Amino acid sequence: MKEAQSPKNKKKVIRTAALSGSLYVLLEDQLRFLNQYYDILAIGSDSDNYFIERLKQREGVRSKEINIERKISIVKDLVSLYRLYILFRKEKPFMVHSITPKAGLLTMIAGYFARVPARVHTFTGLIFPTQTGMMKTILIFFDKLICRFATNLYPEGNGVKNDLLAYKITKKPLKVIANGNVNGIDLVKFNKTLFTTTENQLLRKKIGVSEKDVVLLYIGRLVNDKGVNELAQAFTKISASHNHVKLVMVGSDKGETDLLPEDTWNIINTNDAIHYVGHQNDVRPYLAMSDIFVFPSYREGFPNVVLEAGAMGLPAIVTDINGSNEIIENNINGIIIPSKDTQALLNAMQLCIKNPEFLIKLSKCARDKITSRFDRNFVWTEILDEYRLIERNLSKNNI
Incomplete structure (x- = not known):
């Protein structure tokens, strides 16, 4: 296991999803693990702060509610984009990392204009391959925008990676962490x-x-x-x-x-x-x-x-x-x-x-x-290694 950082030496990482419940469910205990090495702030929609409070209690991380609509809503999306931009300018994280489509779009754009050095998005699944007509065109355009404003892109699995390549969503490198999956499996609990x-x-x-x-x-x-x-x-x-x-x-x-x-x-x-x-x-x-x-x-x-x-x-x-x-x-x-x-x-x-x-x-x-392939401790360590690689590359480039 990697050596944890002292609170004074921790760099900030902001994790976002459209719903804070997605962070709570999909990243169980991962944020607590990463918080040993980075100052983690979790962001997502949560009108009654139900999951916000549970993230604080279970993961021991800071958490804040910013509404992010899952569906297209131009006015609300612009408000969310502005709120994310203001937050990023205030917090000055070295990295923002999103895991759901709408959160990815708004986080990457806001991070770009707020001059966040590392803008990371994980594609946890693609909607457009099963769509048709105008909706498919719009969804492809949004995914291309995510990639345009991101610095690092991680498909959750090789199937997602292959779809991104087949539809020519981006020319940037696409890397699958570990053997896929955003969090791995708790083999002690699921036994x-x-x-x-x-x-x-x-x-x-x-x-x-x-x-x-x-x-x-x-x-x-x-x-x-x-x-x-x-x-x-x-x-x-x-x-x-x-x-x-x-x-x-x-x-x-x-x-x-x-x-x-x-x-x-x-x-x-x-x-x-x-x-x-x-x-x-x-x-x-x-x-x-x-x-x-x-x-x-x-x-x-x-x-x-x-x-x-x-x-x-x-x-x-x-x-x-x-x-x-x-x-x-x-x-x-x-x-x-x-x-x-x-x-x-x-x-x-x-x-x-x-x-x-x-x-x-x-x-x-x-x-x-x-x-043999999906133990969550292995997945977490691979994610941490990737964060540190991003950090080292930024240091080399004096960013």
């Missing part, structure tokens, strides 16, 4: 041995699943882009012929605009083999009691939930998209299928259900594939 067989059976019983059932688990937002329609349709066919197979769904559509159609909600609410438990603050008990993780998303940056499932020893059925296909090796620790393909999803689920030995083989490899 199936923390949960006893009795605890697993009690949870199953509580939600209406028997000890002998094969449990498929979905965790994520209940929206179209997560492949929930295909999952509901495929599982309807599975449950019709396999009464010992159950689907547990963890998540919510609260605050979403990409709402599921009524037909899909009818399937979820009326199929007795589907157990919808809503949002859960701690998903580990559900991972521990399940047999197969299913995540048929259309697009991702580098999905934490697939890492968490693997760390808990669950093989995963995922779509061939950025991030998921960098975590899962086909027929090694899971199965990779085309996105938006209900039949392929059905076939993959049937393969696992009908071949217990194959499922056991996948399960045995699941945790090892995560521990």
Whole structure:
């Protein structure tokens, strides 16, 4: 571990996201780690200061609310840009580092005009590849602007990097830190041995699943882009012929605009083999009691939930998209299928259900594939090394 800096010697780093909740959830404990070496200030939208206060308590960092709209809102965006500019001029950080699209756009522009030496953006996922028409053109333009005003660019994974290159978003260097993912995985916390067989059976019983059932688990937002329609349709066919197979769904559509159609909600609410438990603050008990993780998303940056499932020893059925296909090796620790393909999803689920030995083989490899590449201590150290490299390069250039 690197030697921490004394408070007097710490340089300032401002971390931004559109929502302070994103910093709280996506960067759990990372800001505390970095705060040993840099004076970290966390910035994001948080109207009631709920996450602002929790960031201060858990991470031990300074935190401030500045509204950053997730959607395009010209007047509000200009106000946010001005507020960021004033803050940067006052704080004089050596680095600003953003992790979400709108925060990236405003942070990089404000940082440029405030003369912040290092302007760093991490692309945690790209929206434009799945868009069409004018919206796609606008989103590409915004990502090009981010790159124009940034000094350092970090795609969260190689899939994101390849998309940035394919669409010619920038000619600047693109570097994936560690093996991808913004925070890595806490292998102590996400460990199936923390949960006893009795605890697993009690949870199953509580939600209406028997000890002998094969449990498929979905965790994520209940929206179209997560492949929930295909999952509901495929599982309807599975449950019709396999009464010992159950689907547990963890998540919510609260605050979403990409709402599921009524037909899909009818399937979820009326199929007795589907157990919808809503949002859960701690998903580990559900991972521990399940047999197969299913995540048929259309697009991702580098999905934490697939890492968490693997760390808990669950093989995963995922779509061939950025991030998921960098975590899962086909027929090694899971199965990779085309996105938006209900039949392929059905076939993959049937393969696992009908071949217990194959499922056991996948399960045995699941945790090892995560521990060898995504331990969060390794990811944090790589991020710190990158910060220090940026700092050294600035010193060489007398900036």
